[in-house]
Amino acid sequence: MDFLPISLRLQGKPCLIVGGGKVALRKAELLLRAGGQVTALAPAFCPELERLAQEGKLALRRKAFAVPDLAGCFVVIAATDDRALNRAVAQAAQQRGILVNAVDQPESCDFILPAIVDRAPVVVAISSGGRAPVLARLLKTRLESLIPAGFGRLAELAGRFRAQVKQAIADPKRRRSFWEQALTGAPAELLLAGQGAAAEAALAKALEESSALAPLGYVALVGAGPGDPELLTLRALRLLQEADVVVYDRLVSTEILNLIRPEAEKLYAGKSRGDHSLPQETINQLLVRLAKEGKKVVRLKGGDPFVFGRGGEEIETLAGEGIPFLIVPGITAAxxxxxxxxxxxxxxxxxxxxxxxxxxxxxxxxxxxxxxxxxxxxxxxxxxxxxxxxxxxxxxxxxxxxxxxxxxxxxxxxxxxxxxxxxxxxxxxxxxxxxxxxxxxxxxxxxxxxxxxxxxxxxxxxxx
Known part of the structure; x- marks a missing residue:
């Protein structure tokens, strides 16, 4: 490992960027997101940096770099298009014990800036050690699609309950098991679906019932779209890959069924004219039973579950039984x-x-x-x-x-x-x-x- 991954607290810390172009702009925006007090130093600046200064978000110093400019800095980024100048800035900073990054010159860096997936307070950093930045960005793109946008809110919810859970469940092994179930179960899915109050209530209920043999599961009513698996929503795909049981209809394509995780149980509940594999009421009660057994259930329907899909009837039953549920729309067949x-x-x-x-x-x-x-x-x-x-x-x-x-x-x-x-x-x-x-x-x-x-x-x- 060439670089040790660490997380720096920059809130209120003085950060200097030497450079005034597009590269300096990108670094400035990153430092500002982390709460740094940013100063950019260069003879001239790009319009975007000028605008940030006009908005009061950073300071500009219109001058060439000199060693005294490093005084009081917590971190320094050398982001000019002059490699010799970047190297000189890095050497001067290192001599004064200041952390420094020289853009695209890893040999002159104390730290490097990774590609970042920001789900604050959850942050994922991907680095190639400066060898292949494009590869790191490609991996970031893949992770962006896999990690839900609301993942940070899930961390905040867990943080609010952390002390309560620790007090209620003294045994570390049982506590870890509780969090694994909560963060992949109903509280998590409700929160990621935008139901913050319901998620908090579900987590509180799960904590009350933490000694029960089987925790309460949930049902996700998921639209599979018209057939092309690439038309699935990201949330639908994630739920299929996390489900314990998938109850699916006749109109769900084989290509989409192949995306279900291999360990999940698949239950066919399709209907065609004159052949109802399972009557609707039986399907409703099946969903209730599976959720009460603590299962993560996906009810998978072709198209959208609320367009001629009888999804409303199914969630009426779930609501009446107190089963947590969420709805993931699909692209309609039409x-x-x-x-x-x-x-x-x-x-x-x-x-x-x-x-x-x-x-x-x-x-x-x-x-x-x-x-x-x-x-x-x-x-x-x-x-x-x-x-x-x-x-x-x-x-x-x-x-x-x-x-x-x-x-x-x-x-x-x-x-x-x-x-x-x-x-x-x-x-x-x-x-x-x-x-x-x-x-x-x-x-x-x-x-x-x-x-x-x-x-x-x-x-x-x-x-x-």
Whole structure:
């Protein structure tokens, strides 16, 4: 190890930057974030440093460097484009016992400034010892996506409870186990979802029940999006990789299921027409039971759980049972499939409104408010309408929709299996039957479908 990682307290400490350009600016901004009293010294300064000085955030000294300028400094950064000057600044500082960094000259440095992931008070520093700064920044980018933005608030919450936990749980091993469960369980997930008061209440309850055999778990209602795993939110991905149990639907793609951590239990709760693997009430009670067993549960639904996903029914049950829960929205099938098909749902020239409906049938015909569906300059998006497509199209025509109205069916949208069938409202049912289209599929009807010929961009790569 070439450099020992340490954390310096700079609050109120005098910090000198020798240099007035963009590099000096970046170093000044970093020192200011840490609370340092920053002075920049150079014959001239870039506009951004001038602005910071005008705002009273740092001081500027318009002069060439001289050794007396080091008096009283806690740290010094040499950030000019003159390597010889940087080296001279470093030598002078080291002779006076002042910590110094010479930018891009590790041989002249007492310390180096790492790439930083800032989740204050949690801070992650990544360093290559000055050998490969770009590599350190690439690693920082990866960690930024893995560490939630609210991680610092989680540390603050733990800090507020630290003394209480230490007093309530004397045994260090049990105390460590309590914190591991709390910081990966309901209190943590509620806080990261922005529910500070609920998180604090959950942590207090967990402390009260710390002697219980099984701590209370939680349920995360997660939208899996339309199929492409890269459309998952960062929070959804993290929860999938932390879950004990994942209860998933038929519309969740195999590629997304492959992202679940291998040790997690996977429970299928899918539904298709005439085949309900688990009735909805059974699913609701399953989620309650798993959470009461102390499990971290992800309820994974295709698209968004609040758009024709019955997510509201599930969280009603959880709320009634006092189970902590959070909701992670997903990209809806309508938004994802339309985008990947090159069909904008609204357009100034063609559509000023968009209506989402389901094509579920009661008896032999879909039960829809047809007059509201046949509206000029409106895009109609139909979920779960493949089986009743012929009846839907006939009814739309009967209620005044022009037979030549453009229409499209998007099968397995956003995935490598995506197929888009474009026709008219009069011919779409016959076309999809002839081409043996199958669910999952989304139907879009409206003038906007005309734009697909010009805007189609997604080039699918079929899986082997």
């Amino acid at each position: 938004l994802g499939c339309a985008s990947y098909a090159g069909i904008p749902l609204t357009h100034r020239k063609y559509a000023q409104s968009c209506l989402f409906v389901t094509g579920h049938r009661q008896g032999d015909r879909p039960n829809l408010d047809w007059d509201k569906l046949v509206v000029p300059r409106q895009t109609l998006v139909i979920y779960m309408g493949t089986l009743g497509l012929k009846e839907i199209c006939q009814a739309l025509i009967e209620h005044g929709m022009p037979q030549e109205m453009p229409a499209a069916l998007i099968e397995s949208g956003t995935t490598a299996r995506q197929r888009v069938i474009v026709a008219t409202v009069a011919t779409l049912a016959d076309r999809t039957r002839a081409e043996n289209a199958k669910p999952p599929a989304l139907i879009i009807i409206g003038e906007v479908v005309k734009l697909r010929a010009k805007l189609a961009w997604f080039k699918k790569t079929r899986l082997a």
